[in-house]
Amino acid sequence: MTKRLLSVTNLNVSFGNREIIHDLSFEVQQGDCLAIIGPNGAGKTVLLQALLNLIPYRGEIRWRQDARLGYVPQKVAADRQLPLSAKDLLTAKARYLKLPSNELQYVSGELGLTHELLNTSIGALSGGQFQKVLIGFALLGRPNVLLFDEPTASLDELTEERVYELLQSLQKDKGMTILLVSHDLSVVYRNANMVLCLSGGKTCMGPPKEVLTPAMLEELYASPSHYYQHVHEHGHEPDARIARERQKW
Amino acid sequence: MVRDQGLLFVLALFFSLAAGLVGCIALMRRMLLAGDVISHLALPGLGLAFTFKVNPVLGGAATLFLGTFLVWQLQRKTDLATEAAIGVIFAAALAVGAAVTPSEDLAESLFGQLQKLSLPGFILGLAAVIFVIFSIFLLKDQLALSIFSTDLAAATGVHIARLDLYFLLLFSLTVLVGVRFMGALLASALIIMPSATARQLTNKLSHFLLLAVIASLLSVAAGFLLNAFVFKFSTAGPTIAILSAVLFSLSLLARAK
Numbered sequence: 001m002t003k004r005l006l007s008v009t010n011l012n013v014s015f016g017n018r019e020i021i022h023d024l025s026f027e028v029q030q031g032d033c034l035a036i037i038g039p040n041g042a043g044k045t046v047l048l049q050a051l052l053n054l055i056p057y058r059g060e061i062r063w064r065q066d067a068r069l070g071y072v073p074q075k076v077a078a079d080r081q082l083p084l085s086a087k088d089l090l091t092a093k094a095r096y097l098k099l100p101s102n103e104l105q106y107v108s109g110e111l112g113l114t115h116e117l118l119n120t121s122i123g124a125l126s127g128g129q130f131q132k133v134l135i136g137f138a139l140l141g142r143p144n145v146l147l148f149d150e151p152t153a154s155l156d157e158l159t160e161e162r163v164y165e166l167l168q169s170l171q172k173d174k175g176m177t178i179l180l181v182s183h184d185l186s187v188v189y190r191n192a193n194m195v196l197c198l199s200g201g202k203t204c205m206g207p208p209k210e211v212l213t214p215a216m217l218e219e220l221y222a223s224p225s226h227y228y229q230h231v232h233e234h235g236h237e238p239d240a241r242i243a244r245e246r247q248k249w
Numbered sequence: 250m251v252r253d254q255g256l257l258f259v260l261a262l263f264f265s266l267a268a269g270l271v272g273c274i275a276l277m278r279r280m281l282l283a284g285d286v287i288s289h290l291a292l293p294g295l296g297l298a299f300t301f302k303v304n305p306v307l308g309g310a311a312t313l314f315l316g317t318f319l320v321w322q323l324q325r326k327t328d329l330a331t332e333a334a335i336g337v338i339f340a341a342a343l344a345v346g347a348a349v350t351p352s353e354d355l356a357e358s359l360f361g362q363l364q365k366l367s368l369p370g371f372i373l374g375l376a377a378v379i380f381v382i383f384s385i386f387l388l389k390d391q392l393a394l395s396i397f398s399t400d401l402a403a404a405t406g407v408h409i410a411r412l413d414l415y416f417l418l419l420f421s422l423t424v425l426v427g428v429r430f431m432g433a434l435l436a437s438a439l440i441i442m443p444s445a446t447a448r449q450l451t452n453k454l455s456h457f458l459l460l461a462v463i464a465s466l467l468s469v470a471a472g473f474l475l476n477a478f479v480f481k482f483s484t485a486g487p488t489i490a491i492l493s494a495v496l497f498s499l500s501l502l503a504r505a506k
Contacts, residue, residue, distance in 0.1 A: 083456075084396075096390045171295075
């Protein structure tokens with residue numbers, strides 16, 4: 001079986017007259033952790049949605065036949081008043097996909113979803129717990145590819161740390177392929193072996209060390225002053241500094 | 250007469266199950282009040298049926314389902330919320346209905362009575378509500394996923410647009426049976442009250458559905474008996490509706506504790 005898990009050719013996505021993604025082509029190999037970065041509005045989330053076939057697009061998106069996708073969205077605009085417990089959600093997916101009955105136990109075990117947490121209504125979960133449930137939801141059905149949209153956008157630092165540890169273990173221990181949208185360059189350095197930059201029609205792709213040069217970041221984010229200020233103030237090496245501060249754009 | 254009452258009682262019990270379940274999904278989709286409005290989509294069909302001397306139920310059902318389909322198309326093509334789409338089609342249907350209506354008695358035929366029931370009517374009504382109950386049971390996981398997040402549901406493989414249409418049709422079918430055989434008041438009461446009651450008592454989906462069904466069954470059974478032996482109104486509808494309201498009030502007390 002080929003190592004190539006995904007190939008995207010000449011992908012175009014537009015909403016009305018506005019072209020969000022223009023002529024994008026790239027490939028993802030099995031076991032890759034691909035970070036998708038770019039300024040707000042560059043189409044990172046839209047790209048994930050196109051890859052999941054949730055929105056119309058032109059061009060070609062070809063997943064390898066055995067690819068099973070798990071998706072963790074950036075946010076879920078769910079009504080917090082819904083009479084749904086975490087378990088209801090996970091069970092609904094497990095039953096809909098006719099997964100074996102122990103699948104929920106397996107995922108709960110992997111993520112440390114306690115009995116108590118599972119029986120909590122989704123409206124009463126903390127941001128971190130909710131995120132955990134979403135990750136559990138994605139992991140049901142044992143996907144071999146995870147599409148992660150800003151997995152820690154609404155989390156505090158401690159919980160963030162745990163999510164990234166989990167991410168790492170999924171990739172390293174379970175050999176999962178990960179597509180990760182992130183604003184957070186330190187995460188990109190730590191986790192990703194490939195980076196795809198999206199920015200107003202310009203795209204670039206390669207290993208982080210090659211792609212994330214100051215010049216490229218300047219081009220990507222147009223106004224990099226924030227980044228430089230930080231570096232100068234504290235006199236650290238840019239890379240190390242970014243890793244420490246998790247500078248957010 | 251006794252047989253009629255017996256058939257009506259059985260149909261009402263089954264209807265209460267369907268209405269309880271459909272009401273739960275409608276509550277989660279925030280379209281609980283749509284039932285009252287959606288029943289008016291039958292109006293043009295009733296008017297035309299009178300004009301052309303066709304069975305009014307058939308005419309009403311035809312435009313009700315046509316209207317439901319239009320609601321679905323409208324919300325798909327325009328991103329309008331379901332309630333907005335229903336509102337637009339409702340107003341149009343009302344206007345067309347008023348224009349084609351030859352009779353003053355239209356309202357009565359639209360808002361049928363909980364009194365007379367023919368055997369074919371009973372069988373049709375029963376088949377329809379049993380169909381609704383089974384469909385909701387089969388679709389409940391997909392419905393729960395799509396209510397939580399359409400993106401996640403779609404990523405899981407749920408066909409959202411089709412599911413929306415199924416639910417709207419089930420909703421309309423329930424409303425049709427309810428309005429025709431139970432009367433408009435009772436139909437709304439049994440769609441709205443039990444789910445609102447159950448919502449006070451639980452945060453879990455399975456309990457929510459179960460409690461709504463129990464509340465619905467309880468108000469119908471107790472309402473029929475109370476009316477037959479105590480109040481002796483011409484129809485059990487108001488007694489049943491009031492009992493549902495009482496159950497809702499009790500649920501508020503239970504929640505307060």
